[in-house]
Amino acid sequence: MSAFAFELEREVGSARAARFHTPHGVVETPAFMAVGTLATVKSLDPRDLREIGAQMILSNAYHLHLRPGDELIRDFGGLHRFMQWDGPILTDSGGFQVFSLESLRTVSEEGVEFRSHLDGSTHVFTPESVMEIERNLGADVIMQFDHVIPGQSEESVARDASERSLRWLARCVAAIDKLEAPTPQALFPIVQGGIHASLRREAARAIRESGSWPGFGIGGLSVGEAKPDMYRILEVVDAELPRDRPRYLMGVGFPEDLVEGVLRGVDLFDCVAPTRMGRNGAVFTNDGRLNIKRAEFRTDQRPLDDECDCAACTRFSRGYLRHLFVADEMLGLRLLSLHNVHFLVRLMRSARSAIQDGTIDAWSRDWLARYHSRKVPTA
Amino acid sequence: MSAFAFELEREVGSARAARFHTPHGVVETPAFMAVGTLATVKSLDPRDLREIGAQMILSNAYHLHLRPGDELIRDFGGLHRFMQWDGPILTDSGGFQVFSLESLRTVSEEGVEFRSHLDGSTHVFTPESVMEIERNLGADVIMQFDHVIPGQSEESVARDASERSLRWLARCVAAIDKLEAPTPQALFPIVQGGIHASLRREAARAIRESGSWPGFGIGGLSVGEAKPDMYRILEVVDAELPRDRPRYLMGVGFPEDLVEGVLRGVDLFDCVAPTRMGRNGAVFTNDGRLNIKRAEFRTDQRPLDDECDCAACTRFSRGYLRHLFVADEMLGLRLLSLHNVHFLVRLMRSARSAIQDGTIDAWSRDWLARYHSRKVPTA
Numbered sequence: 001m002s003a004f005a006f007e008l009e010r011e012v013g014s015a016r017a018a019r020f021h022t023p024h025g026v027v028e029t030p031a032f033m034a035v036g037t038l039a040t041v042k043s044l045d046p047r048d049l050r051e052i053g054a055q056m057i058l059s060n061a062y063h064l065h066l067r068p069g070d071e072l073i074r075d076f077g078g079l080h081r082f083m084q085w086d087g088p089i090l091t092d093s094g095g096f097q098v099f100s101l102e103s104l105r106t107v108s109e110e111g112v113e114f115r116s117h118l119d120g121s122t123h124v125f126t127p128e129s130v131m132e133i134e135r136n137l138g139a140d141v142i143m144q145f146d147h148v149i150p151g152q153s154e155e156s157v158a159r160d161a162s163e164r165s166l167r168w169l170a171r172c173v174a175a176i177d178k179l180e181a182p183t184p185q186a187l188f189p190i191v192q193g194g195i196h197a198s199l200r201r202e203a204a205r206a207i208r209e210s211g212s213w214p215g216f217g218i219g220g221l222s223v224g225e226a227k228p229d230m231y232r233i234l235e236v237v238d239a240e241l242p243r244d245r246p247r248y249l250m251g252v253g254f255p256e257d258l259v260e261g262v263l264r265g266v267d268l269f270d271c272v273a274p275t276r277m278g279r280n281g282a283v284f285t286n287d288g289r290l291n292i293k294r295a296e297f298r299t300d301q302r303p304l305d306d307e308c309d310c311a312a313c314t315r316f317s318r319g320y321l322r323h324l325f326v327a328d329e330m331l332g333l334r335l336l337s338l339h340n341v342h343f344l345v346r347l348m349r350s351a352r353s354a355i356q357d358g359t360i361d362a363w364s365r366d367w368l369a370r371y372h373s374r375k376v377p378t379a
Numbered sequence: 380m381s382a383f384a385f386e387l388e389r390e391v392g393s394a395r396a397a398r399f400h401t402p403h404g405v406v407e408t409p410a411f412m413a414v415g416t417l418a419t420v421k422s423l424d425p426r427d428l429r430e431i432g433a434q435m436i437l438s439n440a441y442h443l444h445l446r447p448g449d450e451l452i453r454d455f456g457g458l459h460r461f462m463q464w465d466g467p468i469l470t471d472s473g474g475f476q477v478f479s480l481e482s483l484r485t486v487s488e489e490g491v492e493f494r495s496h497l498d499g500s501t502h503v504f505t506p507e508s509v510m511e512i513e514r515n516l517g518a519d520v521i522m523q524f525d526h527v528i529p530g531q532s533e534e535s536v537a538r539d540a541s542e543r544s545l546r547w548l549a550r551c552v553a554a555i556d557k558l559e560a561p562t563p564q565a566l567f568p569i570v571q572g573g574i575h576a577s578l579r580r581e582a583a584r585a586i587r588e589s590g591s592w593p594g595f596g597i598g599g600l601s602v603g604e605a606k607p608d609m610y611r612i613l614e615v616v617d618a619e620l621p622r623d624r625p626r627y628l629m630g631v632g633f634p635e636d637l638v639e640g641v642l643r644g645v646d647l648f649d650c651v652a653p654t655r656m657g658r659n660g661a662v663f664t665n666d667g668r669l670n671i672k673r674a675e676f677r678t679d680q681r682p683l684d685d686e687c688d689c690a691a692c693t694r695f696s697r698g699y700l701r702h703l704f705v706a707d708e709m710l711g712l713r714l715l716s717l718h719n720v721h722f723l724v725r726l727m728r729s730a731r732s733a734i735q736d737g738t739i740d741a742w743s744r745d746w747l748a749r750y751h752s753r754k755v756p757t758a
Contacts, residue, residue, distance in 0.1 A: 039702065043709040047690075068677070068702040076680060076698060084694045298447070301455060311426075315463045319455060323418065323447040330422040330709055 004141075004186040004214040006246050010356050014238050014265035017355040020215075020246050022088040022140040023183045024080060025055065029246060029267040030351050032258060032344040033058045033090060035275065038067065039083040042275045043334040044341070046085045051311065052342040053349065055087055056140075058270040061133045062094030065123075066116050070136035078138030078182070090141040090270070093130045095190075096219070096251065099148040107147070109164065127171035135179045143217055143250075144172045146190045151224035158194035162203045165192050169210065188248060190217035195229045197236045204240035215246040218266070222252045231260055238265035255284055255347055256371060259364050262351045269348075274340030279333045281325050284343040286367075288374030292336065297322040310342040311335070383520075383565040383593040385625050389735050393617050393644035396734040399594075399625050401467040401519040402562045403459060404434065408625060408646040409730050411637060411723040412437045412469060414654070417446065418462040421654045422713040423720070425464045430690065431721040432728065434466055435519075437649040440512045441473030444502070445495050449515035457517030457561070469649070470518040472509045474569075475598075475630065478527040486526070488543065506550035514558045522596055522629075523551045525569045530603035537573035541582045544571050548589065567627060569596035574608045576615045583619035594625040597645070601631045610639055617644035634663055634726055635750060638743050641730045648727075653719030658712045660704050663722040665746075667753030671715065676701040689721040690714070 007019040020027040034041045034049060036059045041049060049057065059079060064070055076082040079089055098105055098114045105114035111126030127145045134142035145168050147161040169189050176187055189207045193199030207213070218237055221230045234249070241247055246267040252258070253271020261269060274284070281293040285305040290297075292304070300318035308314075312321070312335035324332030354363035386398040399406040413420045413428060415438045420428060428436065438458060443449055455461040458468055477484055477493045484493035490505030506524045513521035524547050526540040548568050555566055568586045572578030586592070597616055600609045613628070620626055625646040631637070632650020640648060653663065660672040664684040669676075671683070679697035687693075691700070691714035703711030733742035 038706045038708055039699070040708050040710045043713075045690075045710060045713070046694075067706055068698075072678065072698070075678065076696065082696075082699055084699075299451065299454065311424075315425075317455065317461075319447075319451070320418070320461055320463075327417045327446055329417055329419045330712065331419045331424060333709065334422075334424070334713075 002214070003184040006215070006244060008244060010358070011243070012355050012358055012360045013263070015262050015351075015355050015360045016243070016265060016267065017352050018246070018267060020267065022056075022186070024086060024088045024140050027056045027088055027268070028349075028352060030258075030262045030348045030355075031055055031268055032253065032348045033268060033270040034341045035059075035270055035272045036083065036085070037063050037272070039064060039073070039079060041337075041341070042279070043330070043337045044275070046083065048311075048338055049085070049341070050087075052338065053345050054341065056090065056268070057085060057087070058090045058092065059137070059139065060094065060097065061091050061130060061137065062097035064137060065094065065133050066118055070133040074136035074138070080138065088141070089139040090248070090268075091134050091137050091139040091143065092250070093134065093143040093145040094125055095143075095146040095148045098125055109167075111145075127168040128175040131172050131175040132179060135176065135181055135185065138182065139185065140183075141186045141188055141215065142176075144169045144187060144189050146192060146219060148192070148220060149194060151194070151220065153194050155194070155196050155199065158192070158196050158199050162192045162199055165190060166203065166206050166210070169207065173211065186214035188215045188217045189213055190219040190250070191237055191241070192220050193233075194220055195225050195233055197233065200233055200236050201240055204237055208240070208242065213245060215248060216241050217248050217250050219250045221249065222257065227257075230257070231264065234261060234264035234266065241265075253344065255344065256368060258344060258347060259351065259368055262348070262355075263360070263364055274344055275337040278336035278338075278340045281336065283336055284340050286370060288371055292318060292322050292332075293325050294322075304336075304339055305343075308339065308343065308346075310339050312339040381593070382563040385594070385623060387623060389737070390622070391734050391737055391739045392642070394641050394730075394734050394739045395622070395644060395646065396731050397625070397646060399646065401435075401565070403465060403467045403519055406435045406467055406647070407728075407731060409637075409641045409727045409734075410434055410647055411632065411727045412647060412649040413720045414438075414649055414651045415462065415464070416442050416651070418443060418452070418458060420716075420720070421658070422709070422716045423654070425462065427690075427717055428464070428720070429466075431717065432724050433720065435469065435647070436464060436466070437469045437471065438516070438518065439473065439476065440470050440509060440516065441476035441504075443516060444473065444512050445497055449512045453515035453517070459517065467520070468518040469520040469627070469647075470513050470516050470522065471629070472513065472522040472524040473504055474522075474525040474527045477504050488546075490524075506547040507554040510551050510554040511558060514555065514560055514564065517561065518564065519562075520565045520567055520594065520627075521555075523548045523566060523568050525571060525598060527571070527599060528573060530573065530599065532573050534573075534575050534578065537571070537575050537578050541571045541578055544569060545582065545585050545589070548586065552590065565593035567594045567596045568592055569598040569629070570616055570620070571599050572612075573599055574604050574612055576612065579612055579615050580619055583616055587619070587621065592624060594627060595620050596627050596629050598629045600628065601636065606636075609636070610643065613640060613643035613645065620644075632723065634723065635747060637723060637726060638730065638747055641727070641734075642739070642743055653723055654716040657715035657717075657719045660715065662715055663719050665749060667750055671697060671701050671711075672704050673701075683715075683718055684722075687718065687722065687725075689718050691718040
């Protein structure tokens, strides 16, 4: 069995329950990956993540290259050891970040020259340099360097970026083969193509035909397009990708999008939303989102979510958590981040059970109806 | 046995090992109390405190009265339940805080009128109102409302404040007796008198003669006076207070002061130093203080303190912790706060063992010599 075997357990329509093997353990999918941008999932301890039941996390090549430096992390024994997370890690390639820099970057066939958002220093990312960075970091899954475009880009722009991403993918493969790795790493190509079904189809086919990949990224979604466009594109890609490999929908992490993604054959998700929103006082519940800073929670002795068994909900009241936010106390940010990450991890665990039971259709219909009813006071 | 029995186990000179009983459990003394100003020890979870071995914590009547309000906390079942700390708690009376407001307060025999540092609203603290606040909060040990003066005050000012504190003590007793309490609370008087030995002696005697107290606070030290003055005054007070009751040295929490205090008969300490310094990157070690932000720690793979068994030192390198600080990541503040509180808790545990073994003199001499040698790079 390959170091990155993907054991399909059950399929119901496009939804799949599986076990994705990595050198740092198994990920039971569908799964949500918390984002540890700078080698830490903001405000959380790796032990918190374990307790929550998180199995795989994500970190960012762009950010770690700038700070503290991927070579430093290599010298510390790699990202797992540096940040003391011994489970599977995925690193993105920095494509999304450098293309977001807009006025600070110049794109050529060779790669992207950009200025650091921290100190304005000049850097160049090429498929070759990014592979070196991701090898230094030592994650289990590494993403190709790709050309990322805005969500609403017209077809000619999307085609150009998608074709360049394919050429860069070939360069990534050639580059990574030359680098020594202490443990095996799985390189995932990324299917781009904006909201244009034909481009997505072409990209998926071209990638499929270019090699035998351990898994696939689906990029360029949840970047400003309408939700129906995202769901439609997921269906197009689902039909084109091999069913016996994991699919990772990049940067998507709102609860409803996770459920819709699972129904369309997605196995892995990531997003900063649960931690970023947690730091802003926003809380996921099965009845929609609430904002803990609202005055009505001042005297509320109930937990954030009375169906939740996280370390925030089993101990603290909404009134106490609101107090922590009003008083700018760090414990509040941490407890809400913990709850939100736990919420998504548990949501995917529930979806997985429903697939295994064959009840995913009814489960997702009920879950979405209740979530959209938004019975709790929103932000 | 009283709810607040103080079981002396061994005395060596003035130093004492004892067990202080409270309605929420036993405190093995000497002990350091972490400070949870706003019903949270900044950046730490109550579970962190348990894991560290903290037995008793402190919280502030002034801050909690303003935010979220002591009546709200009473309605949540008291401070223990509100903040989910089921061990002993001590609340200070707000004397230190309101007298620190300087231009924002007016003192009379009745009490202190002051303006909130948060919104400028006017409040009055009297011995009676403070007892009501402390009863609402429901801590195990509550401090009397006292008149606090700057550390270098001249004798007439110190005498006036000390005598007023005595009159206020009598009013505190009368007030607390009228209030219902769900669980017993121990009212500690506070010995004031600045750096004037005769005033301290008079205050200690007057307090002793005015009742049978479950314990004693020693206030007005570590507020700007020279260290030898503090140690001298501790010796004066030590000689005057009954030996069969706990003594709490208020607001003192640097490691060397804890050791010097233990040698002078102090049982309980508190200070914001370990958490405040931790948030600034300063770290206690047995070889003195270091600042994690220094460039030389960038590549340092050693723990903060290789003799320490806290959750920071057993897992993370100096290089990683420095990265967290440079990147403004909250986990760094938390891990350093955790380490520093653990350091003081463990320091008092070691002192306690040395008293029980009869080796406190040699132990403290060695410990102080090593700490003052400051072999680590300082801030």
